Amino acid sequence: MHKDLPEIRSPRARVRTLVATGALVACGLLSGVALAGAYDDALSAATSGDAKALSSLLHRGIDPDTVDSNGNTLLILAARDGRTAAVEALLQYRARINYRNAAGDTALMLAVLRGHEDTARVLIKAGAAVNQEGWTPLHYAAFEGREALLKDLVAAGADVNAPAPNLATPLMLAARNGHIGFVRQLLAIPRTELNVLNEAGLSADAWALQNSNTDIAELIQAERKRRGLPAPAIRVMIE
Missing domain, CATH: 1.25.40.20 (Ankyrin repeat-containing domain)
Known part of the structure; x- marks a missing residue:
């Protein structure tokens, strides 16, 4: 790991x-x-x-x-x-x-x-x-922004929405770490989910914003609007 x-x-x-x-x-x-x-x-x-x-x-x-x-x-x-x-x-x-x-x-x-x-x-x-x-190979690819391997993994059947142990999807990891090219490729795949939340209650665009990746957050929000999706539900963590 x-x-x-x-x-x-x-x-x-x-x-x-x-x-x-x-x-x-x-x-x-x-x-x-x-x-x-x-x-x-x-x-x-x-x-x-x-x-x-x-x-x-x-x-x-x-x-x-x-x-x-x-x-x-x-x-x-x-x-x-x-x-x-x-x-x-x-x-x-x-x-x-x-x-x-x-x-x-x-x-x-x-x-x-x-x-x-x-x-x-x-x-x-x-x-x-x-x-x-x-964790899956696609999670690791997203975390590091390995764009060249994304298509190979997806072509082999990799689940683009697979949840990691912290419930992060590949889109979330790429968005968090500022890998805009990787994000663009994932957004081009119709089955990529935009509104799922990680264990902290953050969506991919919210996690991007939290890490100052505003350009990525805007891309995700624009794709959500294009698909006619509502804003993701907010999950409040109470300790």
């Missing part, structure tokens, strides 16, 4: 080890030192993007779903750093494409968050989930 995004309350923390470890040790084929070395080599190859070395390790039996101490799989590490060739190698060995790390992030989410367009598109083409409970 991006450090500036609200905390996910129920992250899925799942840590896996090398699948072949027990069998190899039992057969005496690899020592503990060799196994540790292979594990470190796999993590290094994924993060550095050394697809040739990674493919060799995978061919020798390294689990493609090996994780680091933070619960990041090799695929997540490679995608996070934009190592497209390494991602493709891992997908060839059927790495779990929708595995979520301890923060709830998938490989696609982190590729989108960091703006690794080629990597994200490879994952989307391979069938990575664009919709899921909690």
Whole structure:
């Protein structure tokens, strides 16, 4: 999860080890030192993007779903750093494409968050989930204003009105952070909802105004008027 995004309350923390470890040790084929070395080599190859070395390790039996101490799989590490060739190698060995790390992030989410367009598109083409409970790749794209990936995500079936854990929609996140180009693209999609409210009771234009993004607020209000929609209901938070 991006450090500036609200905390996910129920992250899925799942840590896996090398699948072949027990069998190899039992057969005496690899020592503990060799196994540790292979594990470190796999993590290094994924993060550095050394697809040739990674493919060799995978061919020798390294689990493609090996994780680091933070619960990041090799695929997540490679995608996070934009190592497209390494991602493709891992997908060839059927790495779990929708595995979520301890923060709830998938490989696609982190590729989108960091703006690794080629990597994200490879994952989307391979069938990575664009919709899921909690934060989604489209939320991350909206938060960072990744306009180049918006069409790819929507074309893959991403829900443009998906609520994040704080009930923010992609339109709200883009409006809050001043990404006017992203907002324009979302407003051009007829099914994008304009009057939903986040957990603070703010609509997308109200959140934009709260962050001094008046041009974005005006765009949303103009689109609301064009659609003949009423102003959103006001939800007052009482503590």
